[in-house]
Amino acid sequence: MTHNDLTWKFLNEYDVESNTQSKARALSLEHSLDVITPAIGAQLALVAASTNATNIVEIGTGFGLSGLWLLAGAPEATLTSIDSEFEYHEQAREFFTEAGYPASRVRLITGKALDVLPRMNENSYDIVLVDGDPAQLPANVEHALRLVRIGGTVLVPHALQQGAVANPSDRSVVVTGFRTVITEASEAENLVVALSPAGDGLLQITKIS
Numbered sequence: 340m341t342h343n344d345l346t347w348k349f350l351n352e353y354d355v356e357s358n359t360q361s362k363a364r365a366l367s368l369e370h371s372l373d374v375i376t377p378a379i380g381a382q383l384a385l386v387a388a389s390t391n392a393t394n395i396v397e398i399g400t401g402f403g404l405s406g407l408w409l410l411a412g413a414p415e416a417t418l419t420s421i422d423s424e425f426e427y428h429e430q431a432r433e434f435f436t437e438a439g440y441p442a443s444r445v446r447l448i449t450g451k452a453l454d455v456l457p458r459m460n461e462n463s464y465d466i467v468l469v470d471g472d473p474a475q476l477p478a479n480v481e482h483a484l485r486l487v488r489i490g491g492t493v494l495v496p497h498a499l500q501q502g503a504v505a506n507p508s509d510r511s512v513v514v515t516g517f518r519t520v521i522t523e524a525s526e527a528e529n530l531v532v533a534l535s536p537a538g539d540g541l542l543q544i545t546k547i548s
């Protein structure tokens with residue numbers, strides 16, 4: 340193994356998940372959902388903790404794994420999580436309850452993100468995690484940037500698309516969308532941007548004005 344391979348393996352294996360997170364991960368994998376790695380989960384928890392988040396939005400609940408990580412960093416926060424699949428929400432609800440988060444603080448909205456997001460208040464949330472339909476990433480990020488307060492952060496996992504984003508010959512719609520979001524955010528004067536290589540990449544965008 341090269342140093343890079345060893346480092347990547349270490350980075351993605353040292354975080355330990357709770358029993359409920361492990362169950363959410365196992366079920367996600369059974370359904371072939373592209374879930375966050377534990378290293379990304381730890382970064383989500385850290386951002387939630389360090390921003391003292393009280394209001395979090397998530398696009399793409401899946402079976403609740405990323406939401407469980409966000410709440411691990413901000414256990415008193417309210418999470419509003421959107422997914423188009425009602426069955427996923429039913430199971431995710433069980434995991435959130437099992438982990439001790441009351442239903443009053445985990446609002447699961449079943450619907451298509453681009454139908455739900457326009458109805459949500461702007462400048463109101465500390466964190467918006469964007470992990471829904473990858474083909475709709477640019478539109479989802481545009482909404483996410485509208486929803487976060489100044490000082491709030493938009494988080495985009497899978498930002499490197501397993502190397503495809505770094506490959507200029509890949510011009511597929513999804514990969515081009517990720518590239519455009521990274522470039523436009525980096526160029527915007529009111530945003531501070533960091534791209535982490537952990538997992539499949541985590542784009543972090545903080546709105547400063």
Ligand SMILES: C[S@@+](CC[C@H](N)C(=O)[O-])C[C@H]1O[C@@H](n2cnc3c(N)ncnc32)[C@H](O)[C@@H]1O
Nearest residue numbers: 374375399401404405422423451452470471472
């Ligand atoms: C990658 S999975 C989310 C995984 C989850 N964030 C995690 O790491 O545990 C993407 C999710 O987006 C949902 N989804 C796909 N298209 C959507 C849409 N247009 N609106 C809302 N949710 C959508 C899928 O049902 C799926 O649960």
